[in-house]
Amino acid sequence: MATLAEVARQAGVSLATASRVLNGSTRVVRADLREKVVAAASELRYTPNAHAQALAGNHTASVGVVLHDVSDPYFAAIAGGAMRHAAENDLLVMMSCTFRDPDRELAYVRMLHQQRAQAIILAGSGYHDRERTELLRTALASYQAGGGRVAVVSQHRFEVDTVLPDNQGGARALARALLELGHRDFALITGPEHLLTVRDRYLGFRHELGRAAAKLPNHRVADGGFTRDGGYEAVRRLHESGVLDEVTCVVALSDVMAIGALAALRDLHVAVPGRVSLAGFDDIPTVRDLAPPLSTVRLPLEEMGARALDLVLDSRAESAEPRVVRVDAEVVLRASTAEVRP
Amino acid sequence: MATLAEVARQAGVSLATASRVLNGSTRVVRADLREKVVAAASELRYTPNAHAQALAGNHTASVGVVLHDVSDPYFAAIAGGAMRHAAENDLLVMMSCTFRDPDRELAYVRMLHQQRAQAIILAGSGYHDRERTELLRTALASYQAGGGRVAVVSQHRFEVDTVLPDNQGGARALARALLELGHRDFALITGPEHLLTVRDRYLGFRHELGRAAAKLPNHRVADGGFTRDGGYEAVRRLHESGVLDEVTCVVALSDVMAIGALAALRDLHVAVPGRVSLAGFDDIPTVRDLAPPLSTVRLPLEEMGARALDLVLDSRAESAEPRVVRVDAEVVLRASTAEVRP
DNA sequence: TACGGTACGGCAAGCGCTTTCCAAGCAAAC
DNA sequence: GTTTGCTTGGAAAGCGCTTGCCGTACCGTA
Structure with missing residues (x-):
């Protein structure tokens, strides 16, 4: 797997120049060098290593979504909304299903923390388990302490940004x-x-x-x-x-x-x-x-997913009050309900 | 965000020792040191940086799943199967929806490549677009050349491991x-x-x-x-x-x-x-x-997802023939079909 | 010709971790 | 007492990339 260094060598430029050409920096590179670098990169099939970039640059383009089960249409719709929105923002979403297992939920949050995901979205109601909830709260807090953003959909277990249907x-x-x-x-x-x-x-x-x-x-x-x-x-x-x-x-x-x-x-x-x-x-x-x-x-399930993503993406002052986005619920009467005949 | 170095310093040990204690190595560390490290880690709320680990150790625990749309029950079921199986194997899955846009599909494959995902699973039929398909083929090939594994569900566009329903x-x-x-x-x-x-x-x-x-x-x-x-x-x-x-x-x-x-x-x-x-x-x-x-x-949609994961996880000799897992389809007659009355 | 200013390439210092290799300590064997 | 072998801590070399800073070349101006 080709590295930037190899590309730079092949193009006859420094590492810095190659980096500036290939990974959008503000710095301008002279046209001829730029071309050489691009040529070398494509010749060597260079693919930047996102881990190295994240490590050096300290940023990632991935958000985590944790929900109960994708096969449940309710969650699928929320997830779909979030993913559509994520796609528009060039974000990679890491989705995990807990299958209603609190341990798994906790494990995933920790995993996303380790991945230094930009944000975590939790969808689905919480559990009764007091102890588990406390562990999760701690995990989320330390994630947030590290600069991570958290939003939840449809629950008020934690003091974080929330999308709350009425x-x-x-x-x-x-x-x-x-x-x-x-x-x-x-x-x-x-x-x-x-x-x-x-x-x-x-x-x-x-x-x-x-x-x-x-x-x-x-x-x-x-x-x-x-x-x-x-x-x-x-x-x-x-x-x-x-x-x-x-x-x-x-x-x-x-x-x-x-x-x-x-x-x-x-x-x-x-x-x-x-x-x-x-x-x-x-x-x-x-x-x-x-x-x-x-x-x-x-x-509006899809919208709820999208709004949750908005919440975590739209950064705001640290330590501000958690925001709550309320979404309306609207009665839809179809044929399964009828008037009671006197 | 605490680093391993800080943990090591606080525990009064070297970086190496701290690493060995916290991130399962084969090397044994004396009990007293081990305890000190663990204590320091929990005190500092240390969370390993997965990117750094990936960079240093050259391995990740994440697989990518690319499909058309989670809100479609067909894909939701396949994804659900894959995720359930992934959960059992401690894998993080990064899921992305293409919403039937070939460009997005390509972009996601590249993104996963950059993330050095262990494997990529493509679900859903391909597109007519010859040129796009060629680009995708190239992207997949270079991903595989770098050691990535690929499996597809329900399509025979590419010469890769395949789960093929009958x-x-x-x-x-x-x-x-x-x-x-x-x-x-x-x-x-x-x-x-x-x-x-x-x-x-x-x-x-x-x-x-x-x-x-x-x-x-x-x-x-x-x-x-x-x-x-x-x-x-x-x-x-x-x-x-x-x-x-x-x-x-x-x-x-x-x-x-x-x-x-x-x-x-x-x-x-x-x-x-x-x-x-x-x-x-x-x-x-x-x-x-x-x-x-x-x-x-x-x-067996869920199973198909799980089998696809099996294929990419079960490593085998390089350059072996692509494997094809065939799954049976079974007619289920319910009330929507009736005998034709003569 | 001299000088300040600008454009742009390159050096090198990290980012946080793993792992190799070396050395020190110690027990057992001669 | 010396040698051998084992255990285990630590120093340090990367992993692949970004970026601050320096230096050079070249421009225009006086």
């Missing part, structure tokens, strides 16, 4: 919309209680129902980890416990779970929205193509 | 299954002709129909880039041209397009599978939850 507001709006359709009896499919996303959405929903002085059966259902299968199982349990017969509307706190729920309802031959209405949350791309198309609360 | 075989099997259901008149929704994936699937399908001496209307439909919207538009055009009325089965050469197609059929009030059957290809996770659940050809 989960509560969205949930309230959804509740309002469903109440307007005449629904009074709901079954909620929630996720792990310690996930802030879950809590916010749940609180928002319940709050609005409270305001409306309607009764909320509050049949909360533990999930299988905010997953499609968790949603499926939840509906089965609702059915077996008889709860399903008492409600007119099932609300899943995420689209992914709603998809599972819809599948279960279909398997149970429960008509949607004929017998019960169904709504989700997130508006991931696929849900508009379900049958019936799913009512949900739209989050 | 697209033709799968398409043939699908055709056979549909023929058995009594279908004789098909509309095919294809993708860009230069995509090898498209070609293989198309050829496989047609070949089997030919063998069966059945007539293939061969209403090929150009797509909007192998996308959901492309599938949607294709069906609309089939409808407008009257072709749709003449067939009993619509086959989309990818699930993503099939999803769009299904949406279009629904909008046109064409019953599936009552009026026409519909089949896709890939078996991405969402299609089993469509209504009706989609018949398709299952590709």
Whole structure:
């Protein structure tokens, strides 16, 4: 593998000159030398060593993105937004999936720190584990102490720049919309209680129902980890416990779970929205193509990823207050929810 | 940001000793010194500089994955498989999306080369552009010349290790299954002709129909880039041209397009599978939850990603023949396809 | 002809680490 | 007591690159 020194020798110039020609410096190099260097470089198939550059110049063009799982459309959309934005800024993104393993999350943050990544973006809710969270907080702090930037999407675990969808507001709006359709009896499919996303959405929903002085059966259902299968199982349990017969509307706190729920309802031959209405949350791309198309609360997922990148890229005074970018959630009613017939 | 030198000084040992303690070397260090070093390191919050390590030691623990778009479930699944496998091997993966822009693909490969990534995995079909392909080939060759490993998924553009799903075989099997259901008149929704994936699937399908001496209307439909919207538009055009009325089965050469197609059929009030059957290809996770659940050809997408990683990780003699890992495709009939009533 | 100013090439000092090689210390063997 | 061999710390040579600084050549001006 050719080095700059070899290029310089072949071109008959100094190392400095070769460097200035090949790696955009402000210094001007005389045309003839410049040409020689370029020729030598291409002849030797010279490819600069990014590590050496980083070491000498003290800068990298890479950012890290840590999320639960790319195969989850929710994260895929966020990641997609961040990557599209990164591409526009000539950044290399290093993406890692934790598969919901806190140890892995920590390991990745440390790894990115070692790589001296310019920034780290954490997407996805945190964990209950107090000790793990503390370790992560420490790791992030020392990363930041070294000049690294951190942003998180959709969680308020850490005092860092945050992109925060209006989960509560969205949930309230959804509740309002469903109440307007005449629904009074709901079954909620929630996720792990310690996930802030879950809590916010749940609180928002319940709050609005409270305001409306309607009764909320509050049949909360533990999930299988905010997953499609968790949603499926939840509906089965609702059915077996008889709860399903008492409600007119099932609300899943995420689209992914709603998809599972819809599948279960279909398997149970429960008509949607004929017998019960169904709504989700997130508006991931696929849900508009379900049958019936799913009512949900739209989050601008791609944009959220992009905004997170903005946050970490847009440097600002050290030790300033963490910034919070709030993004709106908007109710999208589709065919999976219907008016309750009197 | 603390350096090894500072740690060494604080511990009262030499740089060499500190290095040996902190970064797994074979050399043994006396217990008391070792402890001092560890203490100093944690006190100073020392985090090794991966760039310096790479420069000095000449090795990195990162692999690059280049694909079209993470938000596409097909790629998301492949990427997920690769990442899960990478996680098990303590590898950092740098993922980049080309968004189907050949220039970006080239840029990313070069970038990964500069990063001295251990390996590069390319997923997704190539482009028609002869010149661009040549540039990419050159870039890959010079990367390999420098000791980099390359594997591709689902394309045979380059002479490198390849994970190749049996697209033709799968398409043939699908055709056979549909023929058995009594279908004789098909509309095919294809993708860009230069995509090898498209070609293989198309050829496989047609070949089997030919063998069966059945007539293939061969209403090929150009797509909007192998996308959901492309599938949607294709069906609309089939409808407008009257072709749709003449067939009993619509086959989309990818699930993503099939999803769009299904949406279009629904909008046109064409019953599936009552009026026409519909089949896709890939078996991405969402299609089993469509209504009706989609018949398709299952590709073990996650496994394909993992196998690609295996290929690049499992080093072998230089200049050996490129290896090809073939993976089977299996027909999965669900409710979207029905028997043709006589 | 002399002088200041400008343009531009090159030397060399790092950036933070790994690793080779040498030396010192010590135990065992003669 | 000397030799041999082993263990383990440390000095120092890079790894490939950037960049501050110096020096030279050449320009215009008086």
